Amino acid sequence: MNDIGLIGLGVMGENLALNIGRNNYSLSVLNRTIEKTKMFMEQKVRDENIMPFYDIKSFVESLERPRKIILMVKSGEPVDNLIHELLPYLENGDLIIDGGNSYFKDTDRRIEELKASNVLYLGLGISGGEYGALNGPSLMPGGLLETYKLVEDILLNIAAKVxxxxxxxxVGDDGAGHFVKMIHNGIEYGIMLGISEAYNIMRKGLMLSSKEIGDTFKKWNDGELGSYLMEISYKIMYHEDENNNRPLVDFILDKAEQKGTGKWTSITALELGIPAPSLTAAVDGRLISHFKEERIKLSNVFEKKKVNLSLDKEKTIYDLEKSLLFNQFILFSQGIWLINEASNVYNYNIDSAEVLRIWKGGCIIRAKMINFLIEIINEDRENINFLNNKKSVDFLLGKFNSTKHISNIAKDLYIPALIHNTSMDYFLGLIEENSAANLMQAQRDYFGAHTYERVDSEGIFHTEWE
Structure with missing residues (x-):
């Protein structure tokens, strides 16, 4: 009988299967298409104790009780369908582990629905891409603690180590694991767009070659901006197209796709009433990019007046680095605020410092900055968004002028910079004692009798404006 089973041999599934096998666990595998399973066994499996199966019944029967089955399939309906297929063969106390990018509310629902069958369910956020899945990902399990304990040994052994x-x-109760993975992906969207905006300014404003931009990214990666996303960015800039020995990035169509986790992050922020404009801007950036034909048409309609900017190369690169640090801090700040709020609203009991710790290795958003963020949050666990801390204020204010400078350069050059602009405005909004919302509330009272409060008297007021 095998220790654990895995269904779904896509890129992530097959690499996770190999990781489990290489950590000396016996594993049963199953894929929807028989050919995929056979190819996996013939081409990828070597000395690992992995056994292939071609129907659900024999697959389930090959597992020791309580059975533990990891699903590595597309989120949404495919997960529900697979659960439905598995249930006739499962018994009390068996465990289904959803390792895909499922919506956290779907995970909450599935945990509740499976109680009637006495089948356990664990939502497992997995980050690290195919390399991480094989060599050690960051793992974010959520559900009942006793459910997690059934697979704790396996998960700890296959995870990245730092x-x-x-x-x-x-991570916490119910859908906490998939919630945290969703926020991870939202932050990931933002960091990616911020780096891409810096790339755009360097190539269009400073007229740097891809190699020169790669050199800059590499230098940044050796410093405070060190991160997985910065590392792969400089490697991308160096990579040449085998057909013409020119940078491959120059030939990639500028349309960024998405799988939904960033959008879910934005929707959840609105539902929870927590401001996360930079995370939302990252989604908007991808949406705008997708309208390639529309952008081509409009670029020929609107004339961009040439501005002869005499940019200081060294200063601009310096300010870009500082602005990216500012943006990265703000993105993590918004993400952690969402995690803390969701933990309270949904009773997830998430320890955000522990979340940051497991993001230090294996995952896509691992970055040197995380050590600084853990330090801040450990000084004050009630500091839900990092900002109520002198170190945070000094860090951000020390980079604010650079962020403003980069924002102005982008505007002068007609270069979109959603992350740089939005992160700066978010920060300005939170440090503004007297905002313009008094006028908005007056407007609401004018047309809808929504009432207002006064700064000089207690109570609720309404004015007959005409």
Whole structure:
């Protein structure tokens, strides 16, 4: 009988299967198409104790009780369909683990629905791409603690390790694991767009070659901006197209796709009433990019008046670095605020410092900055968005003028900079004691009798404006 089973041998599934096998666990695997399973066994499996199966019944029967089955399939309906297929063969106490990018509310629902069958369910956020899945991902399990305990040993062993600690922890109740993975992806969207905006300014404003931009990214990666996304960015800039020995990035169509987690992050922020404009701007950036034909048409309609900017190369690169640090901090700040709020609203009991710890390795948003963020949050666990801290204020204010400078350059050059602009405005909004919302509330009272409060008297007021 095998220790655990895995269904879904896509890129992530097959690499996770190999990771489990290489950590000396016996594994049963199944894929919807028989050919895929056979190819996996013939081409990828070597000495790992992995056994293929071609029907659900024999697959389930090959597992030791309580059975533990990881689903690595597309989120949404495919997960529900697969659960429905598995249920006739499962018994009390068996465990289904959803390792896909499922919507956290779907995970909440499935946990509740499966109680009637006495089948356990664990939502497992997995980050690290195909390399991480094979060599050690960051794992974010959520559900009942006793459910997690059934697979804790396996998850801790296959996870990435940083400072001799596994990048896996019990995240919290119900859909907490998939919620945290969703926020991880929202932050990921933002960091990616911020780096891309810096790339755009360097190539269009400073007229740097792809190699020169790669050199800059590499230098940044050796400093405070060190991160997985910065590392792959400089490697991308260096990569040449095998057909013409020119940078491959120059030939990639400028339409960014998405799978939904960023959109879910924005929707959830609105539902929870937590401001996360930079995370939303990252989604908008991808949406705008998708309208390629419309952008071509409009670029020929609207004349961009040439501005002869005499940019200081060294200063601009310096300010870009500082602005990216500012943006990165703000993106993590908004994400952690959402996690803290969701933990309270949904009773997830998430430890955000532990979340940051398991993001230090294996995952896509691992970055040197995380150590600084953990330091801040450990100084004050009530500091829900990092900002109520002198270190945070000094860090951001020390980079604010650089962010403003980059924003102005982008505007002068007609270069979109959604992350740079939005992060700056978000920060300005939160440090503004007297905002313009008094006029908005007056407007609401004028047309809808929505009432207002006064700064000089207690109570609720309404004015007959005409």
């Amino acid at each position: 400072d001799s600690k596994p990048c896996c922890t019990y």
